[in-house]
Amino acid sequence: MKKKKNKYNNFTTGFINITRYGYAFVNANGFQKDIFISKKNTNRALEGDFVKIRFKNRSSSSSGRIEGEVLKIIKRKRKNFIGILKIQSNYKYGSVIIYNKTIHVNIHISKNKLKGHFHNEKVLARIISWPKNFNNPLGEIIKVFGFSGEHKTELSSLLEEYEIPYKFPKEVEREAKKIGYEKNLETNQRRDMRNINTFTIDPIDAKDFDDALSIRKLNSNIWEIGIHIADVSHYVKEGSLLDQEAYTRATSIYFVGRVIPMLPKILSNDICSLHPKKDKLSFSFIFNINNKGKILKSWFGKTIIQSNRKFTYEEVQKIIDKKKGDFYEEISTLLFFSKILTKNRLNDGAICLDKMEIKFHLDEEKNPTELYLEKNNESHNLIEEFMLLANRKISEFVSLNIDGKPSQKTYIYRVHDKPDFQKIFVLKKIIEPLGYFLDIKNLKTSINHLLKIIKEKPEKNMIENLILRSMSKAKYSTKNIGHYGLSFVHYTHFTSPIRRYSDIIAHRLLYYYLLNKKKWKSKLKSVDFYEEQSKHCSYKERIAIDAEREFSKFIQVKYLKKYLGQEFDGIITGFTDWSVYIDLILFQTEGMIRLRDIKGDTYRLNQNNYSIIGKKKRKVYHLGDKVKVKLIDADIEKKQITLDWL
Known part of the structure; x- marks a missing residue:
């Protein structure tokens, strides 16, 4: 009965999932597919909020995708966020930038609330309001952890983020x-x-x-x-x-x-x-x-x-x-x-x-x-x-x-x-181009044999991680x-x-x-x-x-800062539509290269998601392939290592 009611009613409620690009999806009861919300129709909602939406249409495309707009926020998932305070020299306000995907916009702190605060402090900010004609919410700083990148700062902010008590009553x-x-x-x-x-x-x-x-x-x-x-x-x-x-x-x-x-x-x-x-x-x-x-x-x-x-x-x-x-x-x-x-x-x-x-x-x-x-x-x-x-x-x-x-x-x-056999089939598909085989019928014996033969191979870490993820x-x-x-x-x-x-x-x-x-x-x-x-x-x-x-990951990125400009051997461990992930063999630490930054050709992701192919030269790179890279950035704030493809 509930599904029928939803079908003829022009409103529904659900939890919103906002992408890093600003558009969103709402998971609503009685609907098999998530409801799409364009960037201009999110109406100041934040990741995880419980929202009321109105349908704009029921099937705006051949895929039958339902589109809606956020009418109101019924309940905010959270109001407090940890980020890094940025204050420009000729500032009208400060910005708290949040890197951990809990929010897709920066929080603006007005000039009169910045007294005693400094550029690059890691802070806990609370959203106070979000006026209708503003692109960003307004907030205040309720706690300072120290300067970004310092050991004590990163640890205490992480304990706050994960709500881990460190002092005993x-x-x-x-x-x-x-x-x-x-x-x-x-x-x-x-x-x-x-x-x-x-x-x-x-x-x-x-x-x-x-x-x-x-x-x-x-x-x-x-x-x-x-x-x-x-x-x-x-x-x-x-x-x-x-x-x-x-x-x-x-x-x-x-x-x-x-x-x-x-x-x-x-x-x-x-x-x-x-x-x-x-x-x-x-x-x-x-x-x-x-x-x-x-x-x-x-x-x-x-x-x-x-x-x-x-x-x-x-x-x-x-x-x-x-x-x-x-x-x-x-x-x-x-x-x-x-x-x-x-x-x-x-x-x-x-x-x-x-x-x-x-x-x-x-x-x-x-x-x-x-x-x-x-x-x-x-x-x-x-x-x-x-x-x-x-x-x-x-x-x-x-x-x-x-x-x-x-x-x-x-x-x-x-x-x-x-294990989830869907994941085991994915594992099997990924390792086959590298010359390895997995016998699904005798899975444990086959996995143990695989672990034995990759022991001294550069792709060992990647395959072990894939096995772990399939479990x-x-x-x-x-x-x-x-x-x-x-x-x-x-x-x-x-x-x-x-x-x-x-x-x-x-x-x-x-x-x-x-x-x-x-x-x-x-x-x-x-x-x-x-x-x-x-x-x-x-x-x-x-x-x-x-x-x-x-x-x-923070410690790894901090450690790798001293190797900027140096060249290393790496193994391809993952692809997205816009980037390649590479494990630096020497450190067993993952870095990233954007597809558009690979010189000599334009690469795109193959349909199977396990390889990329060059548009002109048709050169294919698979997961597990060995590549030479240069370390060009180790960003402590984003906990991200950026590489250059050599």
């Missing part, structure tokens, strides 16, 4: 400090593991230590291995102010040169952290394993441990390479078992995507002095395999009865759906659909409760199930409650990833 800090004064370690209710060789292995700059490994030989054929995770849920009580704050944040965020922790530092860096030579509370998975890598028996429960030593990945790698050093026998035994675990995982169909990470060294002023690519080595893989094992075994323990049948217990799973996004849910990428039927996140709230939920639920049935049934909340928490954790994880990426 005083009452939360007080609650955390109070925990610090309580020295009760409940040793009598825990399995005492303090006399067994235990150590942590972490990055060199780690401040929090979530996990430790213990190992001892029981006889010539059997070892006992313990995976010990900081018992954060012992300190962070459900419903407390600390718990509410941790839930709101849901994750620690790792920016270049700064961490925004989920928990106050007294907890994350001290009380909960598994520091060496100190009694620490942990939640553990302890198992016996024979020389063939078969797990014989398992135990889950609360423990008290004392780590003998804090290792960095580099130190452990040195011990592995030199075959000597502290705890060499324990480390080499753990490495032996981790390799068996890796082999089993790959045999079961796990995808072996091991991307290089871009890292930076910063000087005292937080300027990037060096960019380097970090690859996982054996010490990283050792830790990763045991964490994967703990996450899998814990979720199996909760999900299955002793007879292997489903237990129907509520749990929080880390799930990963099958579904992993998320949290109480509905277990398994983990496609890891090929696990049951999988959770349990091993990082200092930095992920999802893991605190997993700890609490496991603890309930270790109590007798009557007790845990009284503590358990509804499935809907845990599903809501899962969705929240997934949402906050996406925000953290986006914010980390955006800040990393």
Whole structure:
């Protein structure tokens, strides 16, 4: 009935999507196609506003496109915007320029509101009004972050943009400090593991230590291995102010040169952290394993441990390479078992995507002095395999009865759906001109083979990114659909409760199930409650990833400024109607060339969107082709690298 009503009514409402060129589309209920709004008919609407529109016509072209005009703005999506203040020497007003596509026009600040403000400040501006005969809205500055391009400015403005809290409320800090004064370690209710060789292995700059490994030989054929995770849920009580704050944040965020922790530092860096030579509370998975890598028996429960030593990945790698050093026998035994675990995982169909990470060294002023690519080595893989094992075994323990049948217990799973096959076909089409093949019927095996053969190729980074984009996004849910990428039927996140709230939920639920049935049934909340928490954790994880990426892009652009005018090898990674995107192989950073700036011919995008063709010489360039480019601009404000085609 609703559709009919829309058909004869000359008005409708919907959310407006405004392009960078000023024309727009409105998504309205009951209409299959978006309604087109020309630039002159947007009537001061901004991106995401809820608007009332009047139809100008119902099918103005052969495509049957419906056209309308905005009559009024029912609700603004937002009034506050972050941008860069520009003040010209003979100014009548200042302009706040916004580069992140949240708004398509600049905000004008009248002269009398510019007192005490300076050209190139990064600011938070509020729209006050938008008079009918003005092309731009009028605003005022409500916050100054500092001068554009400075480390502190970019970080604080990004935190504001993504609504990420970086200071803890005083009452939360007080609650955390109070925990610090309580020295009760409940040793009598825990399995005492303090006399067994235990150590942590972490990055060199780690401040929090979530996990430790213990190992001892029981006889010539059997070892006992313990995976010990900081018992954060012992300190962070459900419903407390600390718990509410941790839930709101849901994750620690790792920016270049700064961490925004989920928990106050007294907890994350001290009380909960598994520091060496100190009694620490942990939640553990302890198992016996024979020389063939078969797990014989398992135990889950609360423990008290004392780590003998804090290792960095580099130190452990040195011990592995030199075959000597502290705890060499324990480390080499753990490495032996981790390799068996890796082999089993790959045999079961796990995808072996091991991307290089871009890292930076910063000087005292937080300027990037060096960019380097970090690859996982054996010490990283050792830790990763045991964490994967703990996450899998814990979720199996909760999900299955002793007879292997489903237990129907509520749990929080880390799930990963099958890929979108539309995207897989696109991937297949893109890599075929480069001489690579993808077998859709044996997808995982084929992807692993592809990842193996591109290892030393210049197009490696591009193809890995395309594979990642074709995959579904992993998320949290109480509905277990398994983990496609890891090929696990049951999988959770349990091993990082200092930095992920999802893991605190997993700890609490496991603890309930270790109590007798009557007790845990009284503590358990509804499935809907845990599903809501899962969705929240997934949402906050996406925000953290986006914010980390955006800040990393700023650091990359700032670092590349010193290479202006230099020539580099690049790989074509994408096309639009007007530009080509190119990955600079040396830095694994993407830059852009406008099609009209390519000399020697006029290029246009082919219909398939994966290649461009020259009008005169008919020369074709595909995604993945290697090209020579010159770096001509690194714009920190736009976070954009501009290249010249050589």
